[in-house]
Amino acid sequence: MGRTLPSITMAFLQEQESFGDFRRALRRGDQLALDDLFASARQHLAAAAYAAHPLPFEVFLLAMLLEEHKKVQYLQQVIASLKRDD
């Protein structure tokens, strides 16, 4: 008996591949930023598999947002500590 659904990794790779034309049209710097976004979503594939959402791309977007928010929180802490030092 084989898989009845593509694994979350396969779904992720298919979604990433579907944006190939979009990526190709971007500037080099933007391409790297886009790759970074997908890399951040990739960190949460296990959670995405557990979510079993019918539209996995929504979970990937949320995973990207999560990583972005973690960066924002980190930068807020850095700014707060700099202000305290002053």
Add this chain to the structure above:
Amino acid sequence: MEKLLPLTGFNLQLTTAEERPHQISLFIHTHRQTAQLLELAAHLARRGPLLVLDGGNCFNTYRVAATLYRLAPYAEVQANLEHIRAARAFTCFQMAALIHQALPPPCISPSQVTEGERAISLSQTMGVPVLVLEFLTTFQDENIPLRERQRLLSSCLNDLPQLAQAAPVLVTVRQSGTQPIPPEMLARLEATAGEVWTAEPPLPAPVQPPLFAE
């Protein structure tokens, strides 16, 4: 996007369900049309309940869900997805059992029930369209003796017309270059089907003639 004639034919059959008895629609296709069949499943799920019997492990629900998200308002997608009942067969024994289980129970056969009960059963139980995807794939398993496969195919071909009396039935068969379908099995299926649709091979890419002949 290629135009898929069976979509039109099958939808027509659904809309004229009351006017004429159902017949089995057979669609012979290649791997290219599988995605369109999944889109058909999404369209049918928008209309109401749908039974999918998958013989080729090709029913990718992510694809169906993505199509539904495109077709339906966000709030309705979950309800539309719940219209779909999918069952997968990995052997011809399972396929025969699934088709037999899908038959309407004898207690609601039109001859045995009153007119009022018949109306209820037709609307709630018997009108559910059935998609049998890649029907013959499991019958190509050479680990099972040919005689046994033919017996099971006969059983399925007996059950399918009964199923078609209760609901519209679309059976699909995927042609594969590596493992061709046994012609005698396909011929028997074609003889059972009321209408047969075959996907046309893709057109060759246009070649622009050179401006200046060398």
